Amino acid sequence: MSVESIGVLREPARRAVYEYAVDRGELVSRDEVAQALGMGRTLAAFHLDRLADAGLLEVSYARRSGRSGPGAGRPAKLYRRSDTEHEVSLPPRRYQAAAGLLAEALERSGADERLFEVARERGRAAGDRSGSSRGARRAEPDRSREAENAELVETLAGQGYEPARRDGSIVLRNCPYHGLARDFPPLVCGMNLASVQGLIEGLGCRGAVARMAPEAGGCCVVIDTPVGDAAP
Amino acid sequence: MTAYHLAQLNIARPRGPLDGPLMADFMSRLEEINALADAAPGFVWRLVGEGGADATALRPYGPDVMVNLSLWESVEALYDFTYRTAHLDVLRRRREWFHHDDLPAYAVLWWVPAGTIPTLEEAHERLTMLASDGPTARAFTYRAPFPAPATSPTGEPANA
Numbered sequence: 001m002s003v004e005s006i007g008v009l010r011e012p013a014r015r016a017v018y019e020y021a022v023d024r025g026e027l028v029s030r031d032e033v034a035q036a037l038g039m040g041r042t043l044a045a046f047h048l049d050r051l052a053d054a055g056l057l058e059v060s061y062a063r064r065s066g067r068s069g070p071g072a073g074r075p076a077k078l079y080r081r082s083d084t085e086h087e088v089s090l091p092p093r094r095y096q097a098a099a100g101l102l103a104e105a106l107e108r109s110g111a112d113e114r115l116f117e118v119a120r121e122r123g124r125a126a127g128d129r130s131g132s133s134r135g136a137r138r139a140e141p142d143r144s145r146e147a148e149n150a151e152l153v154e155t156l157a158g159q160g161y162e163p164a165r166r167d168g169s170i171v172l173r174n175c176p177y178h179g180l181a182r183d184f185p186p187l188v189c190g191m192n193l194a195s196v197q198g199l200i201e202g203l204g205c206r207g208a209v210a211r212m213a214p215e216a217g218g219c220c221v222v223i224d225t226p227v228g229d230a231a232p
Numbered sequence: 233m234t235a236y237h238l239a240q241l242n243i244a245r246p247r248g249p250l251d252g253p254l255m256a257d258f259m260s261r262l263e264e265i266n267a268l269a270d271a272a273p274g275f276v277w278r279l280v281g282e283g284g285a286d287a288t289a290l291r292p293y294g295p296d297v298m299v300n301l302s303l304w305e306s307v308e309a310l311y312d313f314t315y316r317t318a319h320l321d322v323l324r325r326r327r328e329w330f331h332h333d334d335l336p337a338y339a340v341l342w343w344v345p346a347g348t349i350p351t352l353e354e355a356h357e358r359l360t361m362l363a364s365d366g367p368t369a370r371a372f373t374y375r376a377p378f379p380a381p382a383t384s385p386t387g388e389p390a391n392a
Contacts, residue, residue, distance in 0.1 A: 112327045183375055185315040190324035212321040220320065 002086040008054040013039065017047040021057060025164070025173050027078040048079050058082045085179065096179065103184045112187055119194035120201075127202020130155050145207040149225045152205045159199070161219060168226050170208070172219035181220070189220040196221050235384035237276050237346045238304045241355040242339040244330035245296050250288060258329040261322050262286055268317055269302070274309020277349060278302035292352045297335070301355050303344070307377050310341075337363035340371050343380045 009015045020036055021028050034044035051057040061075040087096075106115055130151070153170060156163040162174035175181055181188040189212065196210040200223070213222035248254035266286055269275055279301035281289040287299055304310040313319060332338040340362045344350050358371040367376035 110327050110331055110333070112324075185320060186323040186326060189315075189320060193324070212318075212324065214316045214320045215318075 002088050005054040005056055005086050006088055008050055008056065011047075013037075013043070014047040014050060017044065018051055018056060021048075021051075021079055022081050022162075025080075025162075027060065027062070027080050029076050029078055031076075033079075045077075048077075052079060055082055055084050056086070099180050100183065103180060103187055107184060107187055112190060115187065115191050116194040119191045120198040123195040123198020123200075124202040125198075126159070127155065127199040127204075130203060145205075145225075148203065148205040149208060152200065152203055152208055152223070155199060155203060156196075163223075165225075168224065170223040170225060172221060172223075175219045185214075185220075189214065192219065193221050196223065234305060234380065235346055236343040236380040238307055238310055238380075239342050239344045239350045239355070239358075240300070240302050240304065240310055240340075241350075241359060242300045243293060243297050243335060243359070244326075244332050244338060245335070246298060246330055247328070255329055257325070258322070259288075262288065265319055265322055268319060269313055272309070272313040272317070274305035275313065276303035276305060279352075293356060298330075299352070299355075301350065301352065303349070307341070307374070311374065339373065341373060341377070342371050343378075345384075 009018055016037055017033055020033060024032075030041055030045045030048060033039075033048060034041040037044065048057065052059050057079045058081070060078050060080075062078055063073065063075050089095075106112065149170070153163045153165065156170070156172065160174060160176040161172040163170050163172055175192070177188050177192060181192070193210060193212055200208045200210060207225055209224045209226075210221050211224065212220055214220040246255055250259060263285070266278070269278060279287045279290070279299065281287055287301065290299055291297060292299060302310075304313075314323070337359050340355075340359045342350075342358045361368065361371040362373070365371070367373050367378070369378040369381075372378045
C-alpha cells in the first residue's frame with residue numbers, strides 16, 4: 001500500500017497538488033487548486049482524486065457558499081491531507097516498534113527527565129549545526145529578531161514540523177512523533193518540547209519561547225515570538 | 233445514556249512534603265487543574281477528602297501514597313482531559329514531584345455501572361489485578377483499553 005501511495009507522488013504536477021493541499025492545512029476545493037497552480041479544473045480534479053484513491057488525501061463534501069437548502073447548489077468535493085501514515089523502508093526496518101519498546105521502558109523506569117535532557121542537548125546541537133545560522137551569527141551579530149524567527153521557522157520545517165506564523169506565534173501543524181505521542185503523551189510531548197527548546201537555544205533565537213499548548217491540535221508545542229517585529 | 237462509566241485510579245509517592253519547596257509548583261497548579269477537570273466534557277466525579285477541595289490529604293494505601301480516583305463517561309473523555317489540555321504540561325513534569333519505584337502498578341482503568349461510585353478498596357483491587365494479570369476487561373490501561381460491557385448491569389442491552 002505505502003509504496004503505491006508514495007509512487008503516486010512521482011508525477012510532478014500531482015506532487016504540487018499534494019503539497020498545495022498540505023500547505024493550506026485545511027479543506028481545499030478543486031477550483032482553489034486549479035487557480036493556485038494555474039491548471040485546468042478537470043486536471044486538478046483528476047490529480048486530487050488520484051491522491052484520494054491512494055489514501056494520501058481525505059475527501060469530504062460541503063457547501064462553501066454558507067447557504068443551505070434548495071438553491072444553495074451542489075455540495076463541493078473538498079480535500080485535505082489524510083492522517084494515515086505512509087512509511088517505506090528498504091530493506092525493512094521497524095524503528096517505530098523499537099521506539100514503542102524504548103518509550104515503555106523509559107516510562108516504567110520513570111526516566112522522563114533523562115529523555116528531556118537528551119532531547120534538549122540534541123536540539124541545541126542541531127540548531128547550532130544549522131549552517132546558515134552559524135554564518136548569519138558570525139556575519140551579523142546584531143541581526144534582527146525577525147531574521148532569527150524566520151530562520152527558526154526554516155529550521156523547524158527541515159525537522160518535519162510544518163511551522164506556520166500566526167499572531168505573534170509559530171504554530172506547528174504536524175507532530176513528527178504522532179503515533180508515539182498518542183501512546184506516551186507526557187513522555188513524548190515532553191521530549192518534543194525539550195527538542196524545540198534546544199533548537200531555539202542552538203539557533204540563538206533570543207525572542208522565541210516554546211511552551212506546551214496541546215489544545216491547539218497538530219503539535220502540542222507552540223512558540224511565542226512576542227517581540228518578533230518590534231525589538232531589533 | 234451510557235450504562236457504564238469509566239473509573240480511573242492512579243497512585244504515586246511524593247518526593248517531598250506537600251508544603252515544601254520541591255512540591256510547590258505542583259501544589260500551586262492543583263486548583264486550576266482540578267477546575268479544568270470538573271468542567272471537562274465527560275467528567276462525572278472525582279474523589280475529594282473530607283472537608284477538602286481535592287484528594288491530596290488522603291493516604292488510604294499507605295503513609296506516603298497519594299491517590300487520584302475519578303469517573304468519566306468514556307475513555308476518550310478522560311484521554312482528552314488528561315492529554316489534550318493544560319493538564320499535559322503538569323503531567324510532563326510528574327517525575328519532578330512523584331515516583332512509583334516500589335509500586336507494582338500505579339494507574340488502572342475499569343468500567344463501573346453508571347450511578348455507582350467505586351470504593352477505595354475496589355479501586356485497590358483493580359490495581360492489584362492489573363499488576364498480577366496485565367490488562368484485562370476488569371482492569372486495563374490506555375494503551376490496552378477494553379470497551380464497556382455490552383449489557384447493562386441489570387442485564388438489558390447497554391444502549392437500549
